[in-house]
Amino acid sequence: MPEGDTVHQAARRLHSALAGSVLTRSDLRVPKYATADLTGRSVLDVTPRGKHLLTRIEGGLTLHSHLRMDGSWKVYAPGERWSGGPAHQIRAILGTSEHTAVGYRLPVLELLRTRDEAKAVGHLGPDLLGPDWDPETALRNLLQDPARPLGEALLDQRNLAGIGNIYKSELCFLAAATPWLPIGELPAGTAERLVTAAKRLLEANRDRPARSTTGRRDPRLYVYGRAPRPCLRCGTPIRSANQGDGSRERHTYWCPRCQPGPTP
Incomplete structure (x- = not known):
């Protein structure tokens, strides 16, 4: 299972690639969210919380993911070959005009109202790398x-x-x-x-x-x-x-x- 420092690095890569840009591609390959369409919305930020990733999106939405043992997010430039695993392991695709973030083998992927993030991470203790550290x-x-x-x-x-x-x-x-x-x-x-x-x-x-x-x-x-x-x-x-x-x-x-x- 990834440690907090690994998740922090993943959040930084995703934030650098997506934050401030409008989504031109959105594909959540989880049955519950298969029809969700985030295209046209801007990504506001990507924040780590312990081992969780919170991708906040315009309109009061948050895409919550957790890597657990085998999950990963990869970032690709236009035209770059995706190499994170076979296509059937892809659980999420978030694309902008400059980058595409692909989530492989994500065991946890859910779309929440940003105001409801506590339902996903409210149980966590102080984050060793977070602003709430105590x-x-x-x-x-x-x-x-x-x-x-x-x-x-x-x-x-x-x-x-x-x-x-x-x-x-x-x-x-x-x-x-x-x-x-x-x-x-x-x-x-x-x-x-x-x-x-x-x-x-x-x-x-x-x-x-x-x-x-x-x-x-x-x-x-x-x-x-x-x-x-x-x-x-x-x-x-x-x-x-x-x-x-x-x-x-x-x-x-x-x-x-x-x-x-x-x-x-």
Whole structure:
């Protein structure tokens, strides 16, 4: 699943391509909106909210999309060959005289009244890359269930918005705790530092073409995707197991020496 920094970059590309221009092509390939026609309307802006994308359109409309695991938006110039996947995977096309944005494999695509955006994103916690960022609220949200495993709490977008599976694993490493440690058992001050680190990492990677949490070009990540290679700090082989956010399982990575605490 894309992380908040990836979604932010996608929003910036879409905003640069579409905002301020009139739509000359509109094709929403979802049965509920198959007859919706947005041509002739101007795109006002494209705004990220956590892992959600809000494309606001003249007339009080918002096209809400979510990439989840496999979705993507690609932007093409006139005459450029579309290369984001086969035609049957296209879920949305928004075109202007200068650019065409094509949404592939979008699991969530809905047309809302802009005034009703809260129905789609109102449940989200403070956005790590958004103007609503509030570290005190994010910390309070994380700690409201002290028995919840740290990794699950970080992935829950209702606590703070923008952390995906990569940052979950990396932040647990930086906190020196396994993702299965109850968040209430973190040493004093660790949760506060974790929130600060999450903000710092997403901001640092917001404009990078390739994500790095180590500050290096290689390896870019401390633990994610590195099992069974040695830990960068202690040399112990990195381990992996499944852990979800309470709704689905995802691969999680940790160092059994640098990150004490319960494991599967």
